[in-house]
Amino acid sequence: MQGWETFTNDSQRGVDVLVQAACAAFGFVYLHPFMQNIPAYHEVLTGFSQPITRLWDYRRAEIEPYILKAADSRSYRFF
Numbered sequence: 001m002q003g004w005e006t007f008t009n010d011s012q013r014g015v016d017v018l019v020q021a022a023c024a025a026f027g028f029v030y031l032h033p034f035m036q037n038i039p040a041y042h043e044v045l046t047g048f049s050q051p052i053t054r055l056w057d058y059r060r061a062e063i064e065p066y067i068l069k070a071a072d073s074r075s076y077r078f079f
Helices: 001-007 017-031 033-053
Strands: 056-059 066-069
Touching: 001 017
Parallel strands: none
Antiparallel strands: 056 066
């Protein structure tokens, strides 16, 4: 985790911020300590995702969903 945190907070390498964020998110999935307590981790994820999911309204379509209502970025900003 310490190496992940160092990479995530490193602003000296010149890596594009979006690439750095994607790498940090991908790495976190494999490194985070929650795997020791999967039921508690699942409970936290569910507690966050269920209210957000209710903010969306869409219909399935052939290629892409038809979105009637979507959560704005503020909904994802704070855990």
